[in-house]
Amino acid sequence: MPILTETFSLSSGHAIPKIGFGTWQIPEGAEAYDAVAEALRVGYRHIDSALAYGNERSVGRAIRDSGVPREEVYITTKLPAEIKDAKGAREAFETSAANLDLGVVDLWLIHAPWPWQDMGSDHRAGNIEVWKVFEELHAAGRVRSIGVSNFDVEDLESLASGTEVTPHVNQIRWFIGNTQPETTAYCQDHAILVEGYSPLATGKLLEDDRLAGIAGKYGKSVAQLSIRYLLEKDVLPLPKSVTPERIAANAQLDFDLDTDDVAVLDQLSNAVD
Template identity: 50%
Template sequence: MILDETFQLVNDVKIPKIGFGTWQTPPDDAYRATKYALDNGYKHVDTAYVYGNETNVGQAINDASVDRNEIFVTTKVPAETDSYTQAMDNIDESLQRLGLAQVDLLLIHAPRPWSRIGEVREKDDEKNIQVWKALEDAYRDGKTRAIGVSNFNVDDLKNIIENGNVKPMVNQIKCYIGNLSTGTIEFCQNNSILVEGYSPLATGGILEDKRIQKIAEKYGKSIPQVAIRYLLEKDILPLPKSVHEKYISENAKVDFSITQEDMEELDRL
């Protein structure tokens, strides 16, 4: 069963192949949906400092019928954090909110504040190095089992690799059918950095695509199930999200394979 399968990070930590995302999920919904997901087989939960739901996710982890040791928990330091000290404070606050002594994966949420995404990179290089040093120390001190980044492009990654002591183990980026053409995925996979794909359904943007629907019908699956399986076929870890129990369950029913011919057809979309 796919929920029991794992990828292995470069430091040998095993990470469940599907994560349960909580982006844009209000606190009460985050508790209910996360607990349902964990009680029904999910073993990997993704949250962030800025989501505003870490406390509720942490409570769901505590209340779930699954032992904490079987749950992989990810959180993220805000993109706006610009110093070592602030990053360490963010990490400690996240742990406190989650009610955990340790998370399994800690990420820098983005290489620059969201208000400046797409702007000149160089002025954020030193900031990212300082925040990365905080993650390295959190890793050394046992506050997290693995560290990585999110929304980093190739140049942002090279800055960390060239100036840090520990190479990023994960890069979490937006990935969905029709949006895998950048060189970031290839760079990560060539450098033993696991790619996690958030918004695998393009935030709902592919749900009406008749070309994907035709392929989904061939396998007796839904468009979301094909979209999630598509990423898995490319060794990308998908992070689907939903607050609806029906879809939470269906998103995990992806124990099938897509033929090479159909993968190529999806690649062309």
């Protein structure tokens, strides 16, 4: 699957594989280990985790045991959303680095601009304080690239007002019907790569007959069509599965969508729940 060897270029100067394997909601232990091991076996070279997922140890062990050279695997993890102080950020990074046990972290993200239990609350000062730790660890070479997740334009502009390094990545919820056009355009105008999590809308897209009709033209599944759409928009998809057949199928994206079909999917963007 050649698409698994293709990369996007980050403003940090590093390359990132165009498809990532997501591990959200995959429990620590055999389930996370086996899923990551299978993803690596079929050719994924980009694994996305987070301290809050609770599965970093299994993710790191699967990578170490895979036989794939460390330099060929791109690993992302995230600072928990509720941590908004420098001391907490440094401690969390050391925890993640120890859990993964992979040396340098390729990408570290602020998981959200606010704690999950208080979404929308104002933590602009805390995000700036935390980001300065990100800049410090990036400058020290302990993290190759740094970024954010779930930040909108206002959050990004607030961060820029008190920091030096523009985030290299913004990981946001992104799928047909939820393309966050304002945030996406801002990021692409500021050389911030957009990563899209939940590219299948946690499965909701799979039952859409309109998408099934388009996918059928290419001999592909709705899942494959939906993930490919992100790549057509220069958004990095992060599909997730624990089923070996689906792990492989989600990366079978070596096809291009016709311009007319992309336009139809664009029009569906506000019509899919």
